Amino acid sequence: MEVTASGAVRGEDGLLRCPWGLSTPDYVRYHDEEWGRPVTSTSGLYERLTLEAFQSGLSWLTILRKREGFRDAFAGFDPEKVAAFDADDVARLLADARIVRNRLKIEAAVDNARAVVAAGERFAETVLSFAEPDRPRPATLAEVPAQTVRSKQLSRELKGLGLRFVGPTTAYALMQAVGLVDDHLVDCHVEPGR
Numbered sequence: 001m002e003v004t005a006s007g008a009v010r011g012e013d014g015l016l017r018c019p020w021g022l023s024t025p026d027y028v029r030y031h032d033e034e035w036g037r038p039v040t041s042t043s044g045l046y047e048r049l050t051l052e053a054f055q056s057g058l059s060w061l062t063i064l065r066k067r068e069g070f071r072d073a074f075a076g077f078d079p080e081k082v083a084a085f086d087a088d089d090v091a092r093l094l095a096d097a098r099i100v101r102n103r104l105k106i107e108a109a110v111d112n113a114r115a116v117v118a119a120g121e122r123f124a125e126t127v128l129s130f131a132e133p134d135r136p137r138p139a140t141l142a143e144v145p146a147q148t149v150r151s152k153q154l155s156r157e158l159k160g161l162g163l164r165f166v167g168p169t170t171a172y173a174l175m176q177a178v179g180l181v182d183d184h185l186v187d188c189h190v191e192p193g194r
Contacts, residue, residue: 007141008187015189019141026064032190039178042124046116047077049127049158050109052173053165054100062100069098074109082113108164115162123161130154131180137192144183147172 002010009019011028021031039045051070055063063070073096075081085093093099093106116123130150138144151172158166175181184190 004185004187006139006185006187008185016187017190018183018185018188021188024061026061030064035177036179036182036184036190040124040128042079042116042121043077045124045127045174045178046079046082046113047071047074048177049163049166049170049174050074050077050112052170052177053108053112054102054105055173056105056165056167056170058100066099069096073099079113079116082110083117085110085113105165112163112165119161126157126161127154127174127178128180130175132175135181137182137184137186137188139186141185144185145172151175 003019004016007019008016009022010016011022017028017031021027021035039048051063051067054070071077073093090103090106090110094101094103119126130153132150147168152168154175155166155168155171158171172181176183182192184192
């Protein structure tokens with residue numbers, strides 16, 4: 001197996017990828033087709049934020065494999081629909097084995113939908129204002145942080161809008177997922193700015 005100085009690994013298809021992006025076919029697809037690609041819609045940003053919050057303390061692969069279940073259970077991550085969820089919906093979600101059944105995270109997802117709806121366009125504008133388009137790609141895995149000054153600021157801004165489960169690490173994972181930062185390794189085949 002070829003590993004570059006940056007830590008990128010050559011896959012069976014001959015393409016260099018960030019090493020985490022090779023461990024399962026699910027990760028290969030997510031790495032190559034989605035992670036770090038721009039997401040600008042309110043529902044898309046709400047979905048990624050919700051999934052990142054559910055991932056806290058778990059493997060991302062667990063969330064990725066349950067994603068369709070999450071989408072179905074959370075009304076396609078339509079914030080207006082989720083904002084209307086009540087105690088019966090929370091009970092339904094707690095019984096749904098297709099998702100991670102954590103009461104605090106479920107209640108936060110519903111409360112966050114309400115905050116997103118209340119914020120209107122400010123939610124997406126706030127998240128997208130933290131883009132770092134000129135930041136170079138990491139030269140090694142050691143340069144990929146878990147959180148940054150900017151993610152701490154985004155976390156504060158989101159909390160100021162009334163969102164929960166949005167600490168600096170979750171905020172940074174969101175920034176990575178929706179293309180606000182490009183943490184594909186310098187040797188990775190995924191093109192910058194896609």
